[in-house]
Amino acid sequence: MKQLPGREESSPELGKGASPFDGGCGWRHVIILLVFVVIFICYADRTNIGIVLAQQDLPGIPHRSKGSILSAFFVGYLSTQILGGVIAHRWGGKAALLLAAMAWTAFDVLTPVLALAGFAPLYLCRVGVGLGEGLVMPTQHALVSFWVPAHERGFLVAIVTSGQEFGSVMANLLSPQLLRRGAALVFDVWGAAAVIASALFLALGASAPELHTGCLQTGEAHWIQQHRDAQHIDTVRQVRAREPPVDWRLLREPSVTAIIVAHMGVNYAWYVVLSWMPTFFVDVHGLKLADNPHLLAAPYMAGFVGLLLTGRVSDALIARGLRVRHARKAAQVGGALGLLFFLLLAASARTAGWAAAWMMLALFFGRAQSCGFWVSMVDVCPETAAKLMAVSNTMATIPGIIGQPITQAILDATGSWSAVFGVGGVLAVAASIVFLALGDDQPVDGKPQPYAACEKPEGLDSVVGKVTRCDEERG
DSSP states (O other): OOTTTTTTOOOOOGTTTOTTTSSSSSSSHHHHHHHHHHHHHHHHHHHHHHHHHHOSSTTTTGGGGGGHHHHHHHHHHHHHHHHHHHHHHHHHHHHHHHHHHHHHHHHHHHHHHHHTTTTTHHHHHHHHHHHHHTTTHHHHHHHHHHHSGGGHHHHHHHHHHHHHHHHHHHHHHHHHHHTTOHHHHHHHHHHHHHHHHHHHHHHHOOOOOOHHHHHHTHHHHHHHHHHTTTTTSSSSSSTTTTTOOOOGGGSSHHHHHHHHHHHHHHHHHHHHHHHHHHHHHHHHHHHOOOTOHHHHHHHHHHHHHHHHEEEEEEEEHHTTOOHHHHHHEEEEEEEEHHHHHHHHHHHHHHHHHHHHHHHHHHHHHHGGGGGGGHHHHHHHSSSSSSHHHHHHHHHHHHHHHHHHHEEEHHHHHHHOHHHHHHHHHHHHHHHHHHHHOOOOOOOOOOOOOOOOTOOOOTHHHHHOOSSOHHHHHHH
């Protein structure tokens, strides 16, 4: 068995919680924090366009075009999901994340400039933002699969994912204030934040602990690698230069189908809320966003809390002996039911305060679903989590594309926000029932593949792979 540089073979106690890294802070937490910051800025950037459009602050863009402009992002976002998984898998999560940030930031800061040129340039610009951000989620899963030990997976994945809520919170708190001085300032400030976050990740980040100098020096890389092995990660490396970008045969697995269906249902509701909640408060309750940013931010903060709390509870229950798949299914189904119930209450609320309160509970439960299908991607495909995320997020972006014009059509035809939110909630519940029926926690991507058994791995995996089949055959 290969050892990491500078490390002796560990004692058996390391696998039993005797390590000083078990329960303590280390470089893995620094990486998780850096990824959290990038995700937070990523989501702030995609939230800003809804805030700006709700205030009618892009001249030359008619109100009837709002749904099309909002859906433009998802057209680009869908297009680069698989590419993001391939880049992260072949060249590492660090390179993929930095490329993503550079791309989405460049298009984001051009948004107010191109809006002056009319609908078509703005539409293409928002497609460009989506192209950049489409690389992010597969990259996130690639980094998590290498950096997060199995027994910390629920909580640390929840922290990374909660960057989505935190980004939406901060955008709703800060962007309406920046908007007082013009839409350009909104996009410039958040663009500068993305540049700073990218510089920090460039300086401190790495694609895997085995490639991080500080992590190697402290021995944490060795400890993480051992605890990845507890879930059969890196025991057999099948990565080859001629490996297909995606092993489509995995889609035949019921547990993979369950993840994708759940992802699609959850995303329809999530993207409708993310894109249309500012319009809901402005049109229904006459809210001035700059004067009441806390009412828009509070639901996302509740989602932030719900996600972290559910992740912590899931890990605790699993540590006490609950089957992993049962913990994932409880988070998924319970979250979907709560989301539907409280979205309907929010739509029928008579005051902005009550609407915000019900929306807080809706997102508290709604974001808990990420501790179901989202974490399950790493459970069932530990070897290829980035690729599964790429495929799943590609499919789950389709609701983002069609959900925006559907919402506009519902509002134009009925003016009913109960119908808007009800459709999203019902789809989330239906998808979660599929996850309940088909979801599992057993890895499905470690099965022998029809590639040459003893070819030398290339790229990142030649450094990271702890044991290959060839090593085993050589004894």
